[in-house]
Amino acid sequence: MNIINRLIGEIYGSTFPSGHLQRLHALIAAARTGIHPPRKAHWDEKDVVLITYADQVREDNTPTLTTFSCFYRQYLQASFNLVHLLPFFPSSSDDGFAVIDYHQVNPPYGGWQEIADLHQHTRLMFDFVCNHMSAHSSWFSHYLAQDVGWDDFFISQPPTADLSAVTRPRTSPLLTPFVLADGKTRFIWTTFSADQVDLNYANPDVLLNMVRVLLDYLQRGADYLRLDAVGYMWKTPGTSCIHLEKTHLLVKLFRAIIDKVAAGAVLLTETNVPHRDNIRYFGNGRDEAQMVYQFPLPPLVLHAIHRGSSRALRHWASSLDGGGGSTTFFNFLASHDGIGLNPLRGILPEGEIIALAQDLAQEGAQISWKTDTDGTSSPYEINVTYLDALNKQQDSDDTRLQRFLLAHGLLLAFPGVPAVYVQSILGSRNDIEGMKVTGQNRAINRQKYALCDIRRALATTGSLRQRIYTALSQLIQVRKGQPAFHPDNPMRLVDSDDTLLVMQRQAKDPQDTLWCVFNVSASTVSYRLPEPRDYHDAIGGEKIDGKQDMALGAWQFRWLRA
Template structure:
């Protein structure tokens, strides 16, 4: 216990090294540990222990992505998971299910309550009893309609010093923003006009972690979520957490130390709890959130979506292959979180330095021609720059730079086959599993670009669509389910199993996976073009004494000298077991 307290106190001393506190870091450590009940209940985490296997697949969904009359949406979701996903996923990420005022849940009014329109804590606990539950810790900001912000304006606690303020004359030129709105929001308070820091929107006011009371509030929230069955904590927008005038206010040392502190507290409170950092930033910066296996257990592989979509619409895997060869293997105890579609869009910042401007412009223009929208951010020079592409993935892959074609669903399945076989834990967005297209009506209704990929299904209509084999929804669900069921049976697809890139030309994206016990090898071969490609098995150095077969089709290869015609967007998982 003394060692743990020393560790917590050290984290706090680093976080508050430039802040004058009213209490000592030792006293603050005692308070933090008491909130987490670490004064009486302590787990002993094992260093570099993997909390996952090839069997783990995470479904990403809103609490009300599927609705039915006269039933709380969380109960409808639970029923859908049991009826359609029991043999597909092990975990579910329910996007913010708290009372909120904007941004579809990410402007939280009350972190400790369940949105009544979705259900209650019992519904959350029921889902966490059947699946590993991933929940958002929206840690950078809260709603301007929260009690904390109302108290801030009135000059009373809790909330008095809970928010970051600045003078418009302060040096904020370097601040990195993902939005085009002004950084500072003019706010009338009992003490006069104050300018409140808003990294995202003016309804999302940034919290002041220089005040340890704010940190303690979030430690209590973490403890509550653990008690309700949350296993995986998604640290939303955490890169922006700490502010220091005259800097970029992103990825600061104190931010990393806060992540380390949360890691220490969570893993000593719950043996299998995990942190995933949501840091939609350039690839090199994103990788730093692994720390030395002492920060995030998992980091979002944000560069994968833009690179993979670019690969499939251009028919050239050059940039994807270059990136993959540059990615360090995740050491045991850490893993990449792979995804190719989400409730947001296809982020473009993670492609900076990986795709040339000309490639990015072609990608943007192609996505716009497929019905996509573009969201923008402000740069230091005052020029707006494309931040993300908003589009449903199945529509993003309906064609190539040449236009729509007949290979849309095959291209979409190829994208998921690549994602499912890469090093890391796969996350599948519910609207990818269901083959949901662009929702233009919702965009018109909300006037928000991101709504294009946030459709709400009527459960009865969804069941009807999935029951008819010819529908886009039934085809994508059936084919993805087949791939997932194959994936979870292969030791070579363990998130930390060895991975090497193969060199098979620009139209064939290939890599080799080997199980951690070295018994199984899988050669993952993907034709990312709209042309038939002839492949000789001798090109991928199969061992002649092993028996090889394609797991997806069941085809057995009697000779490694065979030539194979790989169809457009076909994937081969050639395994020796």
């Protein structure tokens, strides 16, 4: 407990009451006795994550978690051994991220028993929505009612406060007016929307309540915990209020608690920011998050395929360091959010970032904007399915499939643990109607399905959806059988023409080492491997003479073993 006491001291100094410290240790001690069995000790090449909503598939008169569990076992279990269930708690907006009650399952989804039933078939990742909660929550109702003990749970500022330095991820107002029981108006800190009120971690009572949430999720079986919007947790007016030192200390405290009660559980931080800020959440490699999102990967892969050039992707990838076994990257191409552009800043010139956004907007994507500190706006996120992001509207299905598999071949080859969004494995296109109905750009990539409809679509031979589901499922199976793709194995990039990206994934056994060659262009390209020997393609099984030039067709890739 010395680490926990030290971190509490660094965060709160003398403002953390001794009684609160005793309650904190009592919570931790109680949780240690109730958490069984132990988690998987580490990650390996067989770990592939599915990102999905708890109500992704539906049928009448059945909890959606029950329906999803059935669908998962039939269509997805062979590919994915860990499921990231996006927030499944009662919520008032933002598709679950405005949490009303952290400790309950949204009734239409089922209850904790349905979560436990799904956990019998897969490991699970829960969202720990640690920065904010719903303005319709009981916690905020207590605050508005000015009940005893709730006054400092949220953050109020006078409307005249100079908050110009605060980093803004949205164009919505930072402060939202609310009327309290005494009839007076307070302006409450709302980083993401008027319905999402930020918690005040400077109040020790808030920390205790959020630790209870953290421990509850571990006791409910969470193997991974995703810290949503974690970079904004601590606020100090006059600063950027993002990535502050006390935010990092809070993450270290969460990590210390997790290590104490649930060894093997993994902490994943969600910080959609430039790469150098993102990897700071690794801490010293052993005291903060074990995983961080690889946020530059989705837009850089997209940029490479759109431009037919791997130059920017290759240059960025050459500098990656996953942490030597104690940390690794959480790699993905698509998620419930859009394709973030902030991580590109510092990697690509601003003109190229804007051009990429404009190109996609012409093909039906939606662009979300943020307010910069100088009052101007810049593109923050592209809202689109990854399938449609890769292609033009007039492209053939064959071209769509080739580009899509190339992108996922890159995803599955990069060092780290790969994650695939459910819309990707299901071959989903832009949901324009859903976006119109909700009025939300992100709904374009959040379509939900009746179970009978999605089963029928996946059984339709020759359809793009069926072809993508089959081909991507097969590619994941091949990936899981390659020891070279263990997340801890190093990647060596080899100089090549810009139309190619060539990497070697070096396994402990040289016989398992892979050469991965990707043609990101629309042209046929020839390439000779640096090591002249005979190879076979782990994907297609063909024999390749490494002493001669190898031809790769448009958007073709190979994973080659000696």
